[in-house]
Amino acid sequence: MPELPEVEIVKRALETAALGAGISDVRLNRPDLRFPIPPDLPDILRGQVISSFLRRGKYVLCFVESGAGFVLHLGMSGVVKIIPAGEAYVPRKHDHVVFMMADGGMIVFNDPRRFGFLDLVGVEDWATYKSFAAMGPEPLSNDFNGPVLAAALAGRKAPIKAALLDQKVVAGVGNIYACEALYMAGISPQRAARDVQGADAEGLAVAVREVLALAIESGGSSLKDYYHADGSLGYFQHHFSVYDRAGEVCRGHGARGGCGKVIERIVQSGRSTFCCSSCQR
DNA sequence: CTCCTGTCCTGCCGGC
DNA sequence: TGCCGGCAGGACAGGA
Numbered sequence: 001m002p003e004l005p006e007v008e009i010v011k012r013a014l015e016t017a018a019l020g021a022g023i024s025d026v027r028l029n030r031p032d033l034r035f036p037i038p039p040d041l042p043d044i045l046r047g048q049v050i051s052s053f054l055r056r057g058k059y060v061l062c063f064v065e066s067g068a069g070f071v072l073h074l075g076m077s078g079v080v081k082i083i084p085a086g087e088a089y090v091p092r093k094h095d096h097v098v099f100m101m102a103d104g105g106m107i108v109f110n111d112p113r114r115f116g117f118l119d120l121v122g123v124e125d126w127a128t129y130k131s132f133a134a135m136g137p138e139p140l141s142n143d144f145n146g147p148v149l150a151a152a153l154a155g156r157k158a159p160i161k162a163a164l165l166d167q168k169v170v171a172g173v174g175n176i177y178a179c180e181a182l183y184m185a186g187i188s189p190q191r192a193a194r195d196v197q198g199a200d201a202e203g204l205a206v207a208v209r210e211v212l213a214l215a216i217e218s219g220g221s222s223l224k225d226y227y228h229a230d231g232s233l234g235y236f237q238h239h240f241s242v243y244d245r246a247g248e249v250c251r252g253h254g255a256r257g258g259c260g261k262v263i264e265r266i267v268q269s270g271r272s273t274f275c276c277s278s279c280q281r
Numbered sequence: 282c283t284c285c286t287g288t289c290c291t292g293c294c295g296g297c
Numbered sequence: 298t299g300c301c302g303g304c305a306g307g308a309c310a311g312g313a
Binding site for chain 3: 272
Binding site: 283284285286287288289290291292293294295296297 | 299300301302303304305306307308309310311312313
């Protein structure tokens with residue numbers, strides 16, 4: 001369930017560990033992920049030096065000095081493990097792609113559920129790649145604010161929760177942070193998206209930014225099988241206000257105290273939504 | 282266009 | 298104890 005914050009943490013860890021590093025080889029142990037990995041990916045990256053990393057929505061991009069590069073999506077169970085030079089590599093089940101670095105280190109992509117994928121994309125044309133062509137604004141950039149969000153929601157009859165999950169509305173928000181942001185903003189997940197306008201849209205935009213920024217600050221978060229891209233084991237059990245807290249007490253957020261009622265779980269378009277029907281209207 | 286549902290995949294967990 | 302069904306969910310295809 002890596003969403004924007006987790007992907008940002010992975011990107012930062014990769015930057016620290018591998019920016020300027022040489023790729024000596026790429027092993028495709030299992031190329032049939034969500035989409036097949038291009039068979040010529042190892043040939044294109046072999047011998048190249050990594051010149052930049054980028055995050056867009058829930059995707060990490062990596063470019064090399066030739067101008068080639070690749071995009072990585074972690075799906076819902078994808079993990080990047082960085083193994084420093086000199087440290088032993090203990091292969092794990094689902095280590096689908098292994099980057100052999102020139103200094104002897106390794107970068108491993110492990111993804112049990114194989115919802116993730118890697119694809120080739122160049123530094124000059126990544127923005128027109130199919131995943132990004134219609135992608136909405138980066139929530140933590142200046143391109144995202146109340147009026148921008150309001151415009152994206154205008155005319156949409158679908159519930160606001162569903163709209164937030166639409167990557168064309170805003171990039172990088174998944175099920176967890178959609179629930180959290182709506183709670184923080186005090187907006188019911190069941191309201192029609194088109195009715196979230198003006199001050200409501202402003203408040204929701206602020207909440208989206210805040211919930212994502214807080215999660216990045218605390219090192220990314222996820223419920224299960226996520227471990228830090230720097231190789232350290234363990235996952236970051238974030239302190240969620242509503243997500244996965246069905247039946248527990250509403251304890252509020254920040255200045256807004258909890259109402260003492262019980263957090264509910266409802267299902268919207270086949271996905272769990274967690275909310276407080278008293279605090280969210 | 283928007284909306285909604287089904288699909289992919291594996292590991293985990295609850296129930297019997 | 299072991300099996301089995303249900304669930305988790307991001308992105309996308311396809312139908313309404």
